[in-house]
Amino acid sequence: MRLVLRGREPRWAAPLAVLLAVLTTTALTAIPIRLAGANPEAAFRRYLLTPLSSAAGVDEVLLAATPLLFTGIAVAIAFRAGYWNIGAEGQFLAGTVATTALALSLPDLPAAAALPLGMAAGGLGGLAWAALPAWLKRRGDIDEVVTTLLLNPVALLVVQGLLNGPWRNSSSGFTDSDRFGTGYDLPALLPGSRVHWGFGIAVVVIAATWFVLGRTSVGLQLRAIGMAPQAAAFSGIPVGRLRFRAALVSGGVAGLGGASQVMGVQHQLTQGISNNYGYTGVIVATLGGLTALGVALVAGLLGDISVGAENVSLVLQVPPQLGAIFSSLLLLMVLSAMTLRRYRIQWARSPRRRTTAPVRSGG
């Protein structure tokens, strides 16, 4: 058995592939739900529909989606430029650290100064954390997958080191920082809502990305770099410089996500401040097809499921990790299905080889 490339792809192939992937993922995640002793149908209704059936639920979903909007669009920006930034986790954490450093050293800043400075610090922190791999890629053509990935555990160690040492909570002695001054609290978007300005900023960033990628010449050049770097270079696009900038912007956006989370939700630095948001950002960006709208939709879906997962874990005793199982499984299934759709299966023994062509694994 082997896979043979289809000559022409039928129109219905792509939507059908996604549908099949979603159905397979649903069927496979029904197994652990059943093992947990719950009715899959009732559980899925709670995962997907219950959070959206009340205003308070929608509020929670948007709150849960906020960090994923940031990390998802951050990863998408880099991937679009053909820069494989796996380091959104570390850049997110670097953002939280930079914001915390500012908030702890100037605790009494009034909101008018604290809010913009706090967000800016987070963005710069993420940008700085992304700078080294981006620079190594630009100067030495050093593979960024490994360097961005390896800086993630380093960022986590920085957070832990600071919380175990200088930033240990001065009143409780626990390993989380003191609460920030109230000037740093991102205000709620609507009165009574938990959704904070961070969500609004994320939406603005996503809209700006949509505009830049789709409507400007820089966006066109970036997409060209991502799709065919050699052709782009040949046509005079400064590939190295643009990719370097995309990498920095990507880190900065992830860092903004960190600032938004620490100023909008926790109001202090904690060890678990990033609930795998950076790695999940890779899922969000990939499932979203590296488009602004796709990222927004997938982040919303994963936010919905994570709120649902907490609910199901309380009501039906299904552990909340089911949300993470669902999203990672969905990623692998959709990627597989989208690739399979371009092939048909040939059951006969393989014929003699003809020509060979290496394929750089596709985004």
Added chain:
Amino acid sequence: MSLNVVALLSATLTIATPLVWAGIGEAVVERTGVLNLGIEGTMYLGAFTGFIVALRAGSPWLGLLAAIASGVLAGLVMGLLTVTLGLNQHVSGIGLTLLLIASCEFTFRLLYTGQRPTLPHKFQVWLADVPVLDQHWLTYVAFLVLAPGSWWVLRSTGMGYRVHAVGESFEAADVAGISVSTTRYVALMVGGAFMAVGGAFLTLAVLGSFALDIISGRGWVCIALVIFARWRVWPVVYGALIFAVTDALQLQLAITSAFSSVPRELMLALPYLAVISALAVWGRRVHYPASYLKAYRRG
């Protein structure tokens, strides 16, 4: 200040063992041109499967066997994604790691909410009265069998030759009649088994219990070690020992309190920083396997 050298060396060997297992596993896989970022999840799966089976069956041997099987399975899935389907290796690897860790945590939470079960029988150390050599048999195997064995296989056997050929030029390997996909699948499954043993060593030999943060980045340390070693077996072992000795030293120093002000986190970050600096210094001279991150498809 007094430094207990015996305890230091003994701890070094124990800390290095899972890194040697998983690091060599990753090196074997990467030599065929596949970057397996599923390593963190595969180690986690091995630690978890080994623990659960050992707990239920009452034997660490059965646990180890189950861990090996789970590692082979994880390698098979990675092969399906990156070899057969030719998907993006880093995205697949991250996805697999997230899936495996979430699945294991899910199962653990389901079975043992709020409990911390311990194994009735875990592996005991050999030569318990001899200083430094009082190690688990998996440590002995790692240094005396796995490392020289995989070095020899990669260097002097047909299997090693095929691994090298596929990693350096899969078109040429294919023309020479070497199956690119079979070689990669075998490497992924064998490497996956090694990674799982590395994880299972922690639950079956060291701890005798399972914790949700059991692997906590050891897989990423191995990714760093393999690059630092430039995909060669013995340097992976040396790298693991260097990392382990700084960690053990740190624990010792914290106990003897003279150096307790050196943050442990700084020491733990050393392997990553070392690799990134090494990459920066070596620059273009780092010779990655030529087919690194590439999927192979006949035209």
